[in-house]
Amino acid sequence: MRPFKLDERLLMGIQKIDQQHNQFVDLLNRMVVSLHHPYAEEEMEHLIIELSDFARHHFDTEEELLRDINFPKIRDHSIAHIRFDNKVKIFSDSLLVQNTNFDQFVLFNFKWLENHIKSFDTDYYKYVTKHNLLDDLKKKFAL
Ligand SMILES: [Fe+2]
Ligand SMILES: [Fe+2]
Numbered sequence: 001m002r003p004f005k006l007d008e009r010l011l012m013g014i015q016k017i018d019q020q021h022n023q024f025v026d027l028l029n030r031m032v033v034s035l036h037h038p039y040a041e042e043e044m045e046h047l048i049i050e051l052s053d054f055a056r057h058h059f060d061t062e063e064e065l066l067r068d069i070n071f072p073k074i075r076d077h078s079i080a081h082i083r084f085d086n087k088v089k090i091f092s093d094s095l096l097v098q099n100t101n102f103d104q105f106v107l108f109n110f111k112w113l114e115n116h117i118k119s120f121d122t123d124y125y126k127y128v129t130k131h132n133l134l135d136d137l138k139k140k141f142a143l
Helices: 015-035 042-069 073-098 104-129 136-140
Strands: none
Touching: 015 042, 015 104, 042 073, 042 104, 042 136, 073 104, 104 136
């Protein structure tokens, strides 16, 4: 499997969010590397825990941003995040039982992230630009 890369058009110019999206992809790429190691299963278990913790951290940051801007669709967005948390949990539980299909798991994560940014995250980004909130957010969510 080749390393994943996020399309640059998906960057928002809000440093913390962009950096977290890229870190998310970096973690998935570490998983891809791990797939080729002889002791992949144990490594993958650690990486899956790291991924679900990191995803939650990113979702918390983003939901804070959405509250800051009084985003009207915050509930739907938060539900999409929770659904992802749950899917990762279900998937990782089944992986730990069967010890297979790690590549499917990694691919699912990347596709989910890409689609989520293209739909849900882009949706709040449009709201941000429409209401001239981008400069404030760039300051508040700088690194
Ligand atoms: Fe999101
Ligand atoms: Fe996001």
